[in-house]
Amino acid sequence: DIQMTQSPSAMSASVGDRVTITCRASQGISNFLAWFQQRPGKVPERLIYASSSLESGVPSRFSGSGSGTEFTLTISSLQPEDFATYYCLQHKSYPHTFGQGTKVEIK
Amino acid sequence: EVQLVQSGAEVKKPGESLTVSCKGSGYSFTNYWIGWVRQMPGKGLEWMGIIYPGDSDTRYSPSFQGQVTISADKSIDTAYLQWSSLKASDTAMYYCARQGDYTTDLGYWGQGTLVTVSS
Numbered sequence: 001d002i003q004m005t006q007s008p009s010a011m012s013a014s015v016g017d018r019v020t021i022t023c024r025a026s027q028g029i030s031n032f033l034a035w036f037q038q039r040p041g042k043v044p045e046r047l048i049y050a051s052s053s054l055e056s057g058v059p060s061r062f063s064g065s066g067s068g069t070e071f072t073l074t075i076s077s078l079q080p081e082d083f084a085t086y087y088c089l090q091h092k093s094y095p096h097t098f099g100q101g102t103k104v105e106i107k
Numbered sequence: 108e109v110q111l112v113q114s115g116a117e118v119k120k121p122g123e124s125l126t127v128s129c130k131g132s133g134y135s136f137t138n139y140w141i142g143w144v145r146q147m148p149g150k151g152l153e154w155m156g157i158i159y160p161g162d163s164d165t166r167y168s169p170s171f172q173g174q175v176t177i178s179a180d181k182s183i184d185t186a187y188l189q190w191s192s193l194k195a196s197d198t199a200m201y202y203c204a205r206q207g208d209y210t211t212d213l214g215y216w217g218q219g220t221l222v223t224v225s226s
Contacts, residue, residue, distance in 0.1 A: 001168075001169065032210075032211070032212075033212075034207075034210070034212040034213070036152070036213075038152075043202065043216045043217075043218060043219055044144075044152060044202070044213075044216060045216070046207070046212070046213065046214055049207055049210045049212055049214065050210055055214075085151075087151065087152050089152075089154070089212055089213065091210070091211045091212040094157075094166045095154055095156075095166065095167070095168035095169065095170075096142070096154045096157070096212070097154055097168075098144075098151060098152045098153065098154055099151075100151050101151040101152070
């Protein structure tokens, strides 16, 4: 199975900060990576697909990059509604696997 | 509009059986993979397995193989997640999710079904 390791597992940040979350795959997955946001008590929502494509309706302050084994999700200027948990998902091979999540909290 | 509507919350006792459903609408049900994701209380997302309703091709995570059964009835556009004998450790929120329009990840999600197993 492909293991996905996210870092950090949690972070504190302020409104307006630039935030970067990393996901590393245990083997190459090309660009078969998606990012999801889950606010407390809510359904996960896809933000990014194919490593860097922005989901329709998602603010442009979110961006994704990477290929192979290393990927990043960047929030260019953190907004109050962005405080949530973020997950990566590899879908290159079965079983698909999520990272363990990164909780972004208010500083 | 793509929609996935899951069945309601369940409270069960250990050893009981359970089926959770996920009805798709707004798209051709047989042409897109539908997956299931577990989220235990306070924990992260876990990919359980996936089914292609067109031919019932099903893939499981090793962690869930033999623990649950994923199926689909394409005549009524519905996917299922089944347990034959629940354990307290099955207490979790379960989400169904459909692959994206052009990708094989999970682009559309159901609202979730909370399963509570307690004696």
